[in-house]
Amino acid sequence: MDVSLRRKLIESGMTDFQVSVLEATSRIPKGHVKTYKEIAIEIGHPNACRAVGTALRKNPFPITIPCHRVIKSNGEPGKYSGKSGTRKIGLLQREGVEISRGIVNFKKK
DNA sequence: CAGGTGACATGAG
DNA sequence: ACTCATGCCACCT
Numbered sequence: 001m002d003v004s005l006r007r008k009l010i011e012s013g014m015t016d017f018q019v020s021v022l023e024a025t026s027r028i029p030k031g032h033v034k035t036y037k038e039i040a041i042e043i044g045h046p047n048a049c050r051a052v053g054t055a056l057r058k059n060p061f062p063i064t065i066p067c068h069r070v071i072k073s074n075g076e077p078g079k080y081s082g083k084s085g086t087r088k089i090g091l092l093q094r095e096g097v098e099i100s101r102g103i104v105n106f107k108k109k
Numbered sequence: 110c111a112g113g114t115g116a117c118a119t120g121a122g
Numbered sequence: 123a124c125t126c127a128t129g130c131c132a133c134c135t
Contacts, residue, residue: 017132036117051131053116072117079116
């Protein structure tokens with residue numbers, strides 16, 4: 001991943017935890033989505049799903065970080081830019097993600 | 110230092 | 123399948 005990005009995030013006032021979340025999010029491949037829970041697990045905090053949401057909310061670089069690829073565990077979009085996740089669904093659908101009735105059609109464990 | 114908040118998860122009813 | 127109640131974590135005031 002881009003190490004300079006990490007530095008920028010730190011400079012932006014993000015903590016290590018936050019940076020880890022944003023980095024993990026930036027690694028999500030196009031056409032794929034990941035749940036807040038999955039992100040939490042990836043960074044080594046399996047129960048910090050809420051904290052993950054907090055991190056994405058503070059995301060200073062929405063262009064670099066595809067925060068729209070992060071959804072809830074039940075397939076719902078959650079919130080985006082402080083509003084309903086309708087925008088998220090649109091973007092995801094455009095990237096080839098299967099959407100059903102406004103809900104992301106991903107394999108649930 | 111203590112209390113409140115939020116882009117969440119899960120189980121129970 | 124739906125709604126409510128609790129639990130968890132990091133951050134902010």
